[in-house]
Amino acid sequence: MNRKWTSLLTASLMTLALDAHAAVLLVGSYTDGASQGIYRYDFDTRSGHIASTPQQVVKSVSPSWLVLSADQRQLFAVNETPQGHVSSFAVDAKGQITPLNQVPSQGDEPTHASLSHDQRYLFVANYAVAPNPGGSLVVIPVMKDGKLKPVVQQARHAPSKVNPERQAGAHVHSLVLSPDGQHLYACDLGADKVFIYRYDGASPEHPLSPAIPASVTLPPGSGPRHLLFDAKGRHAYLTLEMSAEVVVFDVQDGALSERQRLPLTDSKDAAAKAGGGLHLSADGRFLYVSNRGTANQIVVYAVGKNDGQLTLLQRRPVEGDHPREFALDPTGNFLLVANQKSDRIVVFKRDPRKGTLGEVVQTFDQPAPSDLKFL
Numbered sequence: 001m002n003r004k005w006t007s008l009l010t011a012s013l014m015t016l017a018l019d020a021h022a023a024v025l026l027v028g029s030y031t032d033g034a035s036q037g038i039y040r041y042d043f044d045t046r047s048g049h050i051a052s053t054p055q056q057v058v059k060s061v062s063p064s065w066l067v068l069s070a071d072q073r074q075l076f077a078v079n080e081t082p083q084g085h086v087s088s089f090a091v092d093a094k095g096q097i098t099p100l101n102q103v104p105s106q107g108d109e110p111t112h113a114s115l116s117h118d119q120r121y122l123f124v125a126n127y128a129v130a131p132n133p134g135g136s137l138v139v140i141p142v143m144k145d146g147k148l149k150p151v152v153q154q155a156r157h158a159p160s161k162v163n164p165e166r167q168a169g170a171h172v173h174s175l176v177l178s179p180d181g182q183h184l185y186a187c188d189l190g191a192d193k194v195f196i197y198r199y200d201g202a203s204p205e206h207p208l209s210p211a212i213p214a215s216v217t218l219p220p221g222s223g224p225r226h227l228l229f230d231a232k233g234r235h236a237y238l239t240l241e242m243s244a245e246v247v248v249f250d251v252q253d254g255a256l257s258e259r260q261r262l263p264l265t266d267s268k269d270a271a272a273k274a275g276g277g278l279h280l281s282a283d284g285r286f287l288y289v290s291n292r293g294t295a296n297q298i299v300v301y302a303v304g305k306n307d308g309q310l311t312l313l314q315r316r317p318v319e320g321d322h323p324r325e326f327a328l329d330p331t332g333n334f335l336l337v338a339n340q341k342s343d344r345i346v347v348f349k350r351d352p353r354k355g356t357l358g359e360v361v362q363t364f365d366q367p368a369p370s371d372l373k374f375l
Helices: 003-020
Strands: 022-029 037-044 056-059 063-068 074-079 085-091 097-104 110-115 121-126 136-141 153-155 172-177 183-188 193-199 208-217 224-229 235-240 245-252 255-263 275-280 286-291 297-303 310-317 323-328 334-339 344-350 357-365 369-374
Touching (some): 022 063, 037 063, 056 097, 063 110, 110 172, 136 172, 183 224, 208 255, 224 275
Antiparallel strands (some): 022 037, 063 074, 074 085, 193 208, 224 235, 323 334
């Protein structure tokens, strides 16, 4: 082999080696200030560093929550504004993002969305800050090319009104499907309930119907926010935003039965209580939960192998303000936190064996980050 071909082969192998340690990070953000929308970065899974310059910036108004299709070739974003919208994008093999279309969400301030397992519908949570008409969940059909059609179904819930300021109206905060795709769970902060719907993709104009039981009630004034299932669908975990607690459920035929409830903070100060997002490690052994407010922590729990119960391991300060969302990188060696109010993403070293979070490996300036997704 001559020197020319040897050099080309060496260069190709080096490129492959570099690519093997590269991941694509998508960042959704609020655009009230300097941010422009969706940012696409390279992430080095060896060092835990986000590349300083974005590979692409997609202009979109306050895309606060991002959803990827199963094949990662379609991207959806809720545009969290009054008179909200939902946007659709195509993603090519290199991660390049191209806008497709946008439809109204038929509600105010949408905060969350999820795709049906058959990829036919996008379920969108309209939080709606104003109590009248309040929040709702809507169903939006997704065409095969990724474009969105107008809303075909909408559901509203009665608020609990326990907290006159925050629960005068319904506030649907998230919509999560069961692992088998048969049930949709609507966490309504304003109602103090998680509502349960059966999903039937064969009913195009009315794919959701109330399950039996149709809901599970949480403590008055607790404010359910985000729900998460384990891989087998035997247990579910729920954050209560207003009381700053995490709840463990047993799951049977779609019904949720409370097994355990733990506080995210020892503080009695209401300002330290603002439960947020939650994620399980890939092996299901550890649960991570954010608590915002004056606490500004990621709370780490060990997960019981058989019963799913939680044991507190660590409360790690996020080195910033208001951890809106966070994500584990593909290797599980790093955890990235989107600190919305301090305009930064902080990358922590993670011990995959112990589950605990260690030193900060990078503090990355990013205006108003709200969501993090890896391609």
